Amino acid sequence: MAEKTSENPLPARVPAGGSAANRADAVGERSQANQPLVRVEGLQKLYPVEAGLFRRSHSHIHAVDGISFEIGRGQSLGLVGESGCGKTTTGKLLVKLIDPTAGQMWLQTNGTPVELSKLKGREMKNFRRKVQMIFQDPYESLNPRLTIFDTVAEPLVVQNIGNVVEQEERVAEMLALVGLAPPASFLFRFPHELSGGQRQRVAIARALIVEPAFVIADEPTSMLDVSIRTGIMNLMQELAQRLSVSYLYITHDLAVARYMCDQIAVMYLGKIVELGETEEVLQHPKHPYTRALLSAVPVPDPRLKREPAAIKGGVSKPIDPRPRCRFYDRCPLAAKVCEENDHPPLEDKGGQHFAACYLV
């Protein structure tokens, strides 16, 4: 029932100048420059559907179902899709808040890719330093009883970095960097004294203070007002360049993804259905789901008229999905081939633009 990873060829996403990564390549054979920072292959997470007390559950929700992608150093990948498509689950898997049912994830640290399921002890601690997360709701992700200094310094304390004086300097430096200036006036305040935008800046400072290589940002701006949101988006971009951080940027908003990400992956019911360079995907969407999603986004210009989205019905839950295209029920193009075959593989449709569809 669980889809085999071999059915889902690895979408080769290679930094400029590299040749297409071949999954047959032994990892060690590749030159270091060509190695992505993060590589995910056939990642799957199933949740059992509870059938009742003491009864074994026989059906599963396929929250993330065999996805593969790569993120290069300093690059950002936007994971977009509607609620329930598995984007947040993917984020949680990558920070190891939950363990995958199947599949592998590699993170490159000190030149060699490490498979995340094998991490133990010191390696695990190092991983926790290299990978950080920024959450959606800055009202809930900050401990209301800790001062801003304690909140931002906590990762340093946990990781045993520097003494108190150095930590204090580092925190002040970081607060200035995220635009909370002068830092002295914020250090000993509590989260409730700050606005939503300022809290999100604190969350960013905390994530970046241990100099991570990879940050997973789960809807970091969707709770914020427009005039504040832009400031946070610009800040995240600026810091990513300055500190050469890679992002996995999870959002439901394609317009935000357009501004934040080099690449976009569109998810639908646990599957990546389209993946490619941001502008390429937005200008020439291939998968019918991406097209529908794009045509449904309201445009801030009353002079532009949009065509209604070509899509049927609403999102269902991926409980033991039938072996056919996941999008079959809602697809305007749905044909026989889509019903009789398993979910289509994510294939290169030209120019590193991947889509999982039999008909494009």
Added chain:
Amino acid sequence: MTKTLLKVENFSLHYQTRRGEVSAVDDVSFTLNEQEALGLVGESGCGKTSIAISLLKLLPDNAKILGGHIYINGTDIVPMSEDEIRPYRWRRIAMVFQAAMNSLNPVYRVGDQIAEALHTHIELMTDAQARERVAELFRLVGLDPSLMDRYPHEYSGGMRQRAVIALALSCNPDIIVADEPTTALDVIVQDNLLREMKNLQKRLGTGMIYISHDIAVIAEVSDRIGVMYAGRLVELADAVDIFERPLHPYTFALMSAFPSVKGPKRPLLALPGEPPDLLNPPAGCRFHPRCPRVKDICRHEVPAFQDFGNGHFAACWNPVEVK
């Protein structure tokens, strides 16, 4: 000559809190004509929801109307008592609330809740008549009438919002106020619903007030757009006009900060600072501490909300010049 359905004149509202008086709405004036869709856009705390609930006089106990008038079909509802206002609610002016989940009672069937509204507000309706009307309303908003006997938890988010719209339409109101009607919904569901609401509004000729923080949603559905900041209406104009020629620096900033999936990718300009604390709003123009075009007069004197030609209103001492 088009009929004016609603006229708000110099309306001001305070909330009394333990920390002092919050100036939530300050000297707001606008009109709504029949068959017109007016969009009010602004960030959280700008007073847009306070205006919405004032129009139905559903204000909380700590709200105090400081002055101004709200005329519905020529009658001022501000001085009215609770008993006097009741015939206006739902029959003249109805509201679609932000959280559809919370506007429906979870222990009653959806159809029964709408029938109850019909019984309460329209006298002499038999149960059979009410059910027939509910079925008609369900078809109108694109719901299968067989869903009438289901409970709210059996509905999806989009279906619930449709049911709430059916509820708002039940008594044939002249005006519907929709406060963030699609905010919690996914884009595809949102798109369907907005199209549906727009069609209904044109077909039934209802006056519509859309309230949202999302300038893109407002642009899609509105004939005229009003921009609010810190309790004041700072600009009001025809939808196309306000996008082509924003006069107020805040409107301009809002538009420059909003990303779009269509059109050329342009840099997004962030607005420095944060909206003011309305316990103690800044003197003069409330936008002056964040305004890139601030002049000395902005700090002391409140700019008048004046017509800059063709019904394009703005409250600014130093409006944006358009090339």
